[in-house]
Amino acid sequence: MKLTIERSALLDALSHVQNIVERRTTIPILSNVLLEARKGELRLTATDLDIEAIDSAEAKVSREGAVTAPAGTLFDVVRKLPSGAEVQIEMNPETQRLSLTAGRSQFELPTLPAADFQTMSSDEGSVQFSLGARDLARLIDKTRFAISTEETRYYLNGVYLHAAKNDAGKPVLRSVATDGHRLALAELKAPKGSEKLTGVIVPRKTVNEIRRLIDGREDDVAVEVSDTKIIVRAGRAVLTSKLIDGSFPDYARVIPKGNDKKLTVDNKAFEAAVDRVSTVSAERSRSVKMSLSEGRLTLAVNHAETGAGNEEIEAEYASDPMEIGFNAKYLLDIAGQIEADEAEFMFNDPASPALVLDPSDESARYVLMPLRV
Structure with missing residues (x-):
């Protein structure tokens, strides 16, 4: 196998396949990527036997062939080569090593036979x-x-x-x-x-x-x-x-249908407040108590060992006062998905799941189970 390929084209193709490879595996060849040089292209394949990724890049192929080489090492070598470099790849049948040359840089990588590489069978999609x-x-x-x-x-x-x-x-x-x-x-x-x-x-x-x-x-x-x-x-x-x-x-x-208590908050302000208050929450539960009253939302954490904190933010809420607790990380994860300026929470009672909506995206919904507070 012998070919010349542009570094960026090789790097792009490698980046699409090398993440599939498990760094620690009892089957050595699964740490490798399959390289197949054929008419005008280099085809790369990686698998962990559950996922298979294939990509290819244009190449000047002087001699067709196939071999496998360590995916992680190959990716790191190519990544560190100068931008715009022409990479010459050649398999040495005597040493059973893969040679990579780019300008004054030269590397030799160990190989395993392409015949031993396992590919996934393809089903006809229904x-x-x-x-x-x-x-x-x-x-x-x-x-x-x-x-x-x-x-x-x-x-x-x-x-x-x-x-x-x-x-x-x-x-x-x-x-x-x-x-x-x-x-x-x-x-x-x-x-x-x-x-x-x-x-x-x-x-x-x-x-x-x-x-x-x-x-x-x-x-x-x-x-x-x-x-x-x-x-x-x-x-x-x-x-x-x-x-x-x-x-x-x-x-x-589990998607609530009858939640009629509506809370509307500025999403960025809410996200920042939850992040600040949860700094003193217990690492395991990360529970934050939300106290709702007319026109106001108070976020509070009170833990015997880690401390206490609370913050009040403006909100639109016109139903009966209520206290409900949630995992702070879950609140932050959902706030990170809200694209509108405001987030809408729909509640029923402190023991029932809450529905979170993005006013700018009716096709997305989030459900949160409450915690005891």
Whole structure:
């Protein structure tokens, strides 16, 4: 194998695949990236056997071939090469090492045979559709923060993506994530072909890799979903992942319908106040008490060991006075998703979940379970 490739093109392709690689693995070849030199391009593949990422870049190929090399080391070497450099890559069959040369810089990396590299089998997707990269990024950003990290409840360790109907009866593509303490929901007008998507759970790592893959893109992204896999194609890059085999809970049951006590606050002021007050909250519970009265919201923390703090901010509230507690981190996570100047909280009573709305985005909803205060 022998080729010449522009450094930035190689770096872009490597950056799309190398994050898939697990740094600690008992299977040495899974630490490697597969390099395949063929007609006019270098194709790169990385996998952890649950996710597979493929990308390619234009290259001047003098001799076709394939080999695997350490993904992390290769990425670091290319990243540190001078911008605009031409990189010559050549496999030495005698030493079984991969040579990289750029100007006066020369490196040799160990290799493993391409024949030993395991690639994922591809299922024929039963549902195929395209949507804007920005739209897909929004579905991810509005929900992924609520993905559970509790491995025993594996069916919550991802984003639930499915076709649904909104309150107006219109078909939408909806993403939902929950960890049992909070829930985030976002939706958009159903892209053509997505109406048949019955529901799949996309794993956390895959969600993050898809988001990284489409970051900054303005074009459309193709999505293909089968019973066991999801495939996302963005430009030359292809990401294939297994889905979580489990049943996502009936999330609609926990979304409050009758909350009639409305609190409206300046979102930035609220976010800053919660951040300040929670400085003295107990690290484990991070409980913040919200005291609501007419035209006023008081945030308070009182802990025997870590101290006490409170702050009062202006608010629109015209219902009966009420005290309710929430995890400060959860409040901050949701405040970070609100795009409007104001955030709306809908309450029922101190023991019932609260609904948080973004006045500028009717297609996103957040649910928060209260804490005892």
